[in-house]
Amino acid sequence: MRNMPEYCVVRNPRVRALRLKLFPNGTLQVVAPKDIGPRAIERFVARNLDWVARKRGDLCEQPVIGLPGRVDLAAVGECWRLAWDSGALGVDATERLLRIPHARTTPAGQECLRQWLLARARARLTPWLRRVSDDTGLGFARMQVRTQKTRWGSCSSRGTISLNARMLLLPAHLVDYLLVHELCHTRHMHHGASFWVLVEAHCPGYRAAERELTVIGRQLPMWSYFYPLA
Ligand SMILES: [Zn+2]
Known part of the structure; x- marks a missing residue:
């Protein structure tokens, strides 16, 4: 199979x-x-x-669209500049500058960017998920961040929530919805009626959020999918 x-x-x-x-x-x-x-x-x-x-x-x-010169993390209001080919790897938090010691078209450079995005997502989404969990009373066992290509998140039967680091590129209210969505899966491991009743109880605007996600999901920058560079 x-x-x-x-x-x-x-x-x-x-x-x-x-x-x-x-x-x-x-x-x-x-x-x-x-x-x-x-x-x-x-x-x-x-x-x-x-x-x-x-x-x-x-x-x-297809030719890969180049890696970016700046990254706008809309969800958390952070706009980062990227300096490619810059001697050593470095994150300057006050200047919001990420230095990557590889050329802009290389797999090594792409991997640096991916690792940075994962770290940023871990730092910002961890307290966010805790907050939403406290607000909703929906607990979870563990959280991890990945760079999935086709889904925003998932929840295992053991209560491990996996979030997509690309969430940081979305508007904040859509992240709120996605976190509620995954937390509701700790109660219902499916997309049946009882699941959506729970989602609606915590996020009455979830239908609009789903529609927005479909549209915005298609407009995210190509680099953020981390397709292998040729
Ligand atoms: Zn789901």
Whole structure:
């Protein structure tokens, strides 16, 4: 059995058949008629793994958009400048300057940027998640930060919440929603009705937030997906 890629499902009552879409940011979307169940959708994705692999390959061959000169961490109101090819690795917190001792187009430079983003996310999202956890009374066991390509977060049955470091690029209110969403998974490990009732109790505007995430999620800068550089 091949690894199943992560995908999201968008319901469209106007379509008759299942359809796959792959966005430039790597998000795999299944457009599904109203009455097709999750099992059938999963089988459909499984049947089309070759298509996905081919398309993903196509995307990787496209010229990679260069690594950034500045990074705007909208969620926490921090704007950082990046100095590439700068002798030694260094973070100047007061100047909001990140020095990276590699060229702007190199895998080593990209990895420095990724590690920095992970560290920044750990520093800022850890107290944030605690605060939302206290406010909602929804506890969690552990938190970790990663750079997932297609999901904002996940929650294991042991209560470990994994957050995507790219959250820092989103507006703060969407991070609030995502944290509530993952914390609700500590009670309900699914996206069934009882899950959404709990989400709504803590975040009444969650539907608007979901819509916004779909739009903004596609507009995030390409570098933030950390696709392997050729
Ligand atoms: Zn979820």
